Amino acid sequence: MGIRVAVAGASGYAGGELIRLVAGHPEFELVAATAHSQAGHRLDVVHPQLAGLDMILGETDAATLADVDLVFLALPHGQSAALAAQLPPEVRVVDLGADHRLADPYAWANYYGGTHAGPWTYGLPELPGQRELIAGATRVANTGCYAAAIILALAPLVAAGAAAPADVVVVAASGTSGAGKAAKPHLLGSEVMGDLSPYRVGTHQHVPEIKQATGATGLSLTPVLAPMPRGILATVTAVPARGVDPRAVLAEAYAEAPFVHVLPEGAWPHTAATLGSNSCHLQATVDVDSRRMIVLSALDNLGKGAAGQAVQNANLMCGLPEATGLSVWGIAP
Numbered sequence: 001m002g003i004r005v006a007v008a009g010a011s012g013y014a015g016g017e018l019i020r021l022v023a024g025h026p027e028f029e030l031v032a033a034t035a036h037s038q039a040g041h042r043l044d045v046v047h048p049q050l051a052g053l054d055m056i057l058g059e060t061d062a063a064t065l066a067d068v069d070l071v072f073l074a075l076p077h078g079q080s081a082a083l084a085a086q087l088p089p090e091v092r093v094v095d096l097g098a099d100h101r102l103a104d105p106y107a108w109a110n111y112y113g114g115t116h117a118g119p120w121t122y123g124l125p126e127l128p129g130q131r132e133l134i135a136g137a138t139r140v141a142n143t144g145c146y147a148a149a150i151i152l153a154l155a156p157l158v159a160a161g162a163a164a165p166a167d168v169v170v171v172a173a174s175g176t177s178g179a180g181k182a183a184k185p186h187l188l189g190s191e192v193m194g195d196l197s198p199y200r201v202g203t204h205q206h207v208p209e210i211k212q213a214t215g216a217t218g219l220s221l222t223p224v225l226a227p228m229p230r231g232i233l234a235t236v237t238a239v240p241a242r243g244v245d246p247r248a249v250l251a252e253a254y255a256e257a258p259f260v261h262v263l264p265e266g267a268w269p270h271t272a273a274t275l276g277s278n279s280c281h282l283q284a285t286v287d288v289d290s291r292r293m294i295v296l297s298a299l300d301n302l303g304k305g306a307a308g309q310a311v312q313n314a315n316l317m318c319g320l321p322e323a324t325g326l327s328v329w330g331i332a333p
Contacts, residue, residue: 002027003027003029004031005022005029005030005071005072006031006033007022007072007074008071008072008075009060009073009075009076010043010046011047011181013181014307015072015307016049017308019033019043027318028070028325030055032058032064033058034059035057039060040057043057060075065091066087069092069318070092070093070094070314070317071094072094073096074306075096078098081117084099091138092140094123094140094313095140096310098141099141100118101143101144102119102209102212103212107212108208111208120139122141122143122212123309126259126260127155128159134317135319138317142309144206144305145178145306146178146221146223147210147213148309149172149298149304149305150234151213152297152299154210155214156253157240157250157293157295161241162246162249163239166218167218167238167239168219168220169236170235170237172232173225173232173233174225175231176229177301179225186225196224197224198223199223201222202222206221232298232299234296235295236295236297237293238292240292247262249284250262254282258328261280261281262282273298273332275303275331276327276331277328278304278308278309279300279304279328282296311326
């Protein structure tokens with residue numbers, strides 16, 4: 001018998017990717033998958049890529065999820081906290097929603113609205129000291145997808161004094177799966193194909209999470225919807241300390257990180273290289289004209305930005321090597 005796992009919200013894109021990773025994990029045993037409107041449907045009908053997984057999606061309730069060792073919550077923002085509160089304290093929980101990411105109730109109210117549920121251990125192992133905190137936790141808040149890409153690019157530079165925390169500007173493009181699986185007119189193929197469109201300009205909900213994790217005090221984020229199913233490419237700029245090589249700072253910070261790769265000189269991150277993996281690719285330089293530091297960060301928003309990151313956290317929580325069941329390498333073409 002392996003570690004008994006349940007996935008709540010299994011009918012969505014992140015939930016489907018979680019099922020794929022859990023089903024192929026050498027130490028995890030998938031015993032329950034739940035949904036809301038898709039409850040009662042066959043899993044491999046909802047997710048044709050999971051053909052052969054003979055399972056019926058159950059109702060998302062505490063009774064279904066309580067009798068396991070580990071629960072992944074892949075629910076809409078604001079729906080995890082009440083359900084998690086009903087689960088036994090010994091059940092390990094990784095929440096892919098935003099409910100427990102923020103420490104500041106004001107930031108939660110300002111960007112999400114509603115009641116602040118309180119912070120859990122933040123689930124980004126590459127932050128200093130965080131790996132040990134995750135390993136000792138039974139409740140972990142997974143990162144946001146944009147947040148993972150930007151934090152990994154920025155946090156070591158701010159911590160080292162190499163980047164000014166008060167003036168960070170980010171423009172980031174993401175695939176449509178980041179908006180979820182619900183049918184929305186602006187996500188129709190005929191609307192998305194051949195188009196780039198900004199959204200939530202100056203108001204994106206991942207901003208306070210990024211500031212909390214990096215120490216940035218002023219951050220402008222412009223998200224852009226790109227005509228691709230999955231992937232994030234973030235361009236992060238900041239004012240550098242004089243004479244600092246940002247690439248060298250990043251390379252030193254991630255020298256022992258299995259999933260963060262600072263690319264060789266002259267190689268630039270692109271989203272396709274990370275697809276299907278739990279990796280983040282980074283490259284950095286200094287602009288010859290403005291002298292601003294530029295860091296490019298690419299990852300799979302359903303991998304290192306969601307489901308892969310959640311499994312990495314769960315591995316640590318269960319005392320397993322953090323890379324267990326996860327791929328460092330992407331798929332191509």
